[in-house]
Amino acid sequence: MMLKNCRFIITQDDERTILENKDLKINEETKTIEEIGVELAKEPSEKIIDCSTHVVMPGLVNPHIHLFTFQLREHIVNSWNELWNKARELERNILKLRTSWNKALSLIATLGFTTIAPTEICYDKFQENINTFIEIIGGPFIFNKPDRMLGKIVHVSSILNIGPELFKELVDEAFKKNITVSIHISNTRNEVFEFKKKYGKFPIEYLDSIGALRENVTLIGLEWVTSWELKKIASNNCKVILIPSCSMLYALGGLPPIIEFIGEKITLGLGTCSFTCNSPFIFYEGKALLYYIRTSYWSFKLTAQQVLDIITLGNTRILNIKGGTITEGEPANLTIINLKHDNLAPVSMKNIVQNLILYSEPYNIEFTVVRGRLCSPRKNIFRKSF
Numbered sequence: 542m543m544l545k546n547c548r549f550i551i552t553q554d555d556e557r558t559i560l561e562n563k564d565l566k567i568n569e570e571t572k573t574i575e576e577i578g579v580e581l582a583k584e585p586s587e588k589i590i591d592c593s594t595h596v597v598m599p600g601l602v603n604p605h606i607h608l609f610t611f612q613l614r615e616h617i618v619n620s621w622n623e624l625w626n627k628a629r630e631l632e633r634n635i636l637k638l639r640t641s642w643n644k645a646l647s648l649i650a651t652l653g654f655t656t657i658a659p660t661e662i663c664y665d666k667f668q669e670n671i672n673t674f675i676e677i678i679g680g681p682f683i684f685n686k687p688d689r690m691l692g693k694i695v696h697v698s699s700i701l702n703i704g705p706e707l708f709k710e711l712v713d714e715a716f717k718k719n720i721t722v723s724i725h726i727s728n729t730r731n732e733v734f735e736f737k738k739k740y741g742k743f744p745i746e747y748l749d750s751i752g753a754l755r756e757n758v759t760l761i762g763l764e765w766v767t768s769w770e771l772k773k774i775a776s777n778n779c780k781v782i783l784i785p786s787c788s789m790l791y792a793l794g795g796l797p798p799i800i801e802f803i804g805e806k807i808t809l810g811l812g813t814c815s816f817t818c819n820s821p822f823i824f825y826e827g828k829a830l831l832y833y834i835r836t837s838y839w840s841f842k843l844t845a846q847q848v849l850d851i852i853t854l855g856n857t858r859i860l861n862i863k864g865g866t867i868t869e870g871e872p873a874n875l876t877i878i879n880l881k882h883d884n885l886a887p888v889s890m891k892n893i894v895q896n897l898i899l900y901s902e903p904y905n906i907e908f909t910v911v912r913g914r915l916c917s918p919r920k921n922i923f924r925k926s927f
């Protein structure tokens with residue numbers, strides 16, 4: 542398959558090269574990017590996609606999303622705790638959970654993702670139905686205990702639910718199996734001080750003291766992390782997923798020290814968390830991140846390019862998968878955006894990244910390439926029930 546005459550290719554290579562008017566050839570057998578160049582030779586039966594009005598970028602990855610929360614949108618909640626209580630009610634209602642998964646997947650399918658890591662209560666049932674047009678990398682969602690270890694990620698909802706000692710057991714076991722453990726942590730001030738009252742230390746400080754911060758740990762939220770805990774995150778090579786809409790909507794109050802994370806070279810990713818917070822369109826979340834930091838720090842320290850780096854390079858590193866760049870020989874997971882709509886204009890090589898982060902809309906997404914296969918996500922909306 543050939544993506545012919547791509548208006549732009551955002552490579553996300555070390556120099557952040559953006560190519561203009563190039564062909565991109567995909568080997569559907571090896572599911573990799575075969576060649577990038579000008580006027581590439583085509584096989585007689587090769588499928589040609591005219592991309593002269595399109596930008597091709599590394600496939601969008603969502604490392605933190607709870608599909609089951611879709612149906613929670615029926616409620617109006619007035620606190621973080623109320624949201625958790627509603628989530629626990631939903632956990633016991635299999636019919637509503639199924640509705641949530643189906644509707645969430647229908648929506649997700651239109652948003653240009655090639656890989657998602659959903660963190661769910663029951664996960665395996667829908668995997669085979671969706672895996673053809675979005676690559677699923679994820680594991681079970683755990684409210685109370687690590688009863689299953691599936692996939693590349695196991696998610697823990699809260700350190701107070703599971704307790705630090707059990708969390709350490711989970712991390713150690715997952716480490717042996719090369720599984721990442723993600724956890725919402727230090728979200729509200731109350732939660733942090735409740736933990737400190739019980740264990741005598743702040744959550745990350747305590748986890749470090751018992752050896753539970755290992756490189757397979759990804760920390761989510763971190764609205765109330767302390768400066769000394771930040772150093773422990775860096776020295777233990779833990780990763781961090783930012784969820785700005787969730788932090789803001791649920792009035793969690795604190796701000797993860799994002800600029801300081803970058804200064805410590807901590808791997809950052811961006812997730813969309815609950816469906817109740819925002820649309821899971823990752824560019825909306827990228828824009829939220831940019832506004833969040835510029836408002837909080839009163840500065841332009843974070844750029845649109847850095848946000849794109851977090852979305853592409855950061856999110857693939859978080860999931861420990863290949864991709865995040867467009868390079869010959871790498872897996873062919875791509876997101877293809879049509880520039881014909883005026884919401885992205887005027888567009889040039891200079892402003893394309895900024896315009897995608899600030900102005901793009903889901904209707905700009907025209908194709909994805911998932912494991913070398915072309916998908917039209919806005920046409921093939923997922924409606925099959927399971």
Ligand SMILES: [Zn+2]
Pocket residue numbers: 605607725761814815
């Ligand atoms: Zn979450």
